[in-house]
Amino acid sequence: MLTLIVCIFSAGILLFVEARLYAALDAQLGQEIATIGKVYREEPDELNDLAPEWGITLFQLDGGGVHRQSEAWEREGLSRALQTGGAASPVSWTTPEGHHYRVDSISESSYRVAAALDETSLRNTVWTLAVILAAGIPFAAGLAIAGGYFLAGRVLSPVGAMAQKAREITAESLAKRLPVDNAQDEFGRLATVFNDTLSRLQDAFERLRRFTADASHELRTPLTAMRSVGEVALQSTLDPVAYRDAIGSMLEEVDRLTHLVEGLLMLTRADSGKLQLAPEALDLGRLVGHVIDQLRVLADEKHQELTLRAPIRVNAIGDAALIRHALMNLIHNAIKYTPNGGIISVEVNVTGGRAMIEVRDTGPGIPAAHRDRIFDRFYRVDTSRSREEGGVGLGLAIARWAVEANGGQLELASGGTDGSSFRLILPAPHDSSAAGGHRQVYEPRGRRQEVGSS
Ligand code: ADP
Numbered sequence: 434m435l436t437l438i439v440c441i442f443s444a445g446i447l448l449f450v451e452a453r454l455y456a457a458l459d460a461q462l463g464q465e466i467a468t469i470g471k472v473y474r475e476e477p478d479e480l481n482d483l484a485p486e487w488g489i490t491l492f493q494l495d496g497g498g499v500h501r502q503s504e505a506w507e508r509e510g511l512s513r514a515l516q517t518g519g520a521a522s523p524v525s526w527t528t529p530e531g532h533h534y535r536v537d538s539i540s541e542s543s544y545r546v547a548a549a550l551d552e553t554s555l556r557n558t559v560w561t562l563a564v565i566l567a568a569g570i571p572f573a574a575g576l577a578i579a580g581g582y583f584l585a586g587r588v589l590s591p592v593g594a595m596a597q598k599a600r601e602i603t604a605e606s607l608a609k610r611l612p613v614d615n616a617q618d619e620f621g622r623l624a625t626v627f628n629d630t631l632s633r634l635q636d637a638f639e640r641l642r643r644f645t646a647d648a649s650h651e652l653r654t655p656l657t658a659m660r661s662v663g664e665v666a667l668q669s670t671l672d673p674v675a676y677r678d679a680i681g682s683m684l685e686e687v688d689r690l691t692h693l694v695e696g697l698l699m700l701t702r703a704d705s706g707k708l709q710l711a712p713e714a715l716d717l718g719r720l721v722g723h724v725i726d727q728l729r730v731l732a733d734e735k736h737q738e739l740t741l742r743a744p745i746r747v748n749a750i751g752d753a754a755l756i757r758h759a760l761m762n763l764i765h766n767a768i769k770y771t772p773n774g775g776i777i778s779v780e781v782n783v784t785g786g787r788a789m790i791e792v793r794d795t796g797p798g799i800p801a802a803h804r805d806r807i808f809d810r811f812y813r814v815d816t817s818r819s820r821e822e823g824g825v826g827l828g829l830a831i832a833r834w835a836v837e838a839n840g841g842q843l844e845l846a847s848g849g850t851d852g853s854s855f856r857l858i859l860p861a862p863h864d865s866s867a868a869g870g871h872r873q874v875y876e877p878r879g880r881r882q883e884v885g886s887s
Pocket of ligand 1: 766768813
């Protein structure tokens, strides 16, 4: 492209310079012709002195019986130039010997004057310019190619470095990042975006790795317990009561395993991103009442007071099964972690135009250091105590996911030593942010829905 531009530009220069030089030559020629005409008209005797006095060596004059032509004109046979040139004048003429002349003539009523000027130096000038330009074109094109190659190489070198680095990044080395020379330019921004993606991938991989490790660990514990109970039972002959005890312990572990596997299954389904929700209008007081009825037997065993306060009818929109599951986990936790004789109170109310369920207990509360993490998968404040109670550390993670999938929020409202309080907020029926009344697909909403941080 540049070569084409240089060619057009050079040709333009050449034509322009040539036209200017010819214009200057023709003007000079015109002046000479005018001088000859003037001399002829005023002092015809001086026509012989044109060469020494005016430097006019090539001319011809015809008029009133006078026919005069310079010796050089005759020698070079310039009359022929006018004959071949016809009406067009001035003309360029090349003699058989190869001399170049510019010839012009004018015809007045009584005479006709023709004159010529040597054109050789003009031609030489134009030729020299043409040679210079022609030689310059490949030089300019070469320079442009070399410069372009060099510049493109420099500009694109970060891409090469990025590609090289990107090639080194595998699932095992997700901590590596692309080099960012200048975060403000396009490549810098591209690398930064890529690095952000890598960070998210690394987080996701890390969470997956932790989740798998935790799940394996949790699965191994009840299996080990079952194995040792079985081995002990087989080692000696026991009476039927002891066998029943052994089988009972094993069934307890099976329960724990079932509970764990169900939790894992639920979270896996949640993570898969496509879960069919069936949102409907819920009477929260009734829903909570049913859950409390189911769990009352556990509270009674621990002589706990389990109360429901629902001063007004509160409606909400949500998937009944998921909300029930979340409530079950919350209230069950309250019963589990509150000592015998404690009080668990559940309140159903409205806050800021949204439905609210608050589960309060008089248990040990949750130490400040753990409050941020209790919703994480497999996170337990006191591992041994939770395990004794049959907990696997997935209850709150599942509850939060279930609530958020329904457009709500679940948070720890307070966790001081006088007990914990969990608050569950759900969209009210008229809430535009709520899920609609039809079946819908639950799509995870970025990080927040990823139940806990595992
Ligand atoms: P788990 O199955 O162990 O109960 P959760 O996810 O339900 O797991 O709870 C996580 C941790 O939060 C529990 O191990 C427990 O230490 C703490 N926790 C949850 N609810 C309460 C509560 N009401 N009172 C005190 N601690 C609680």
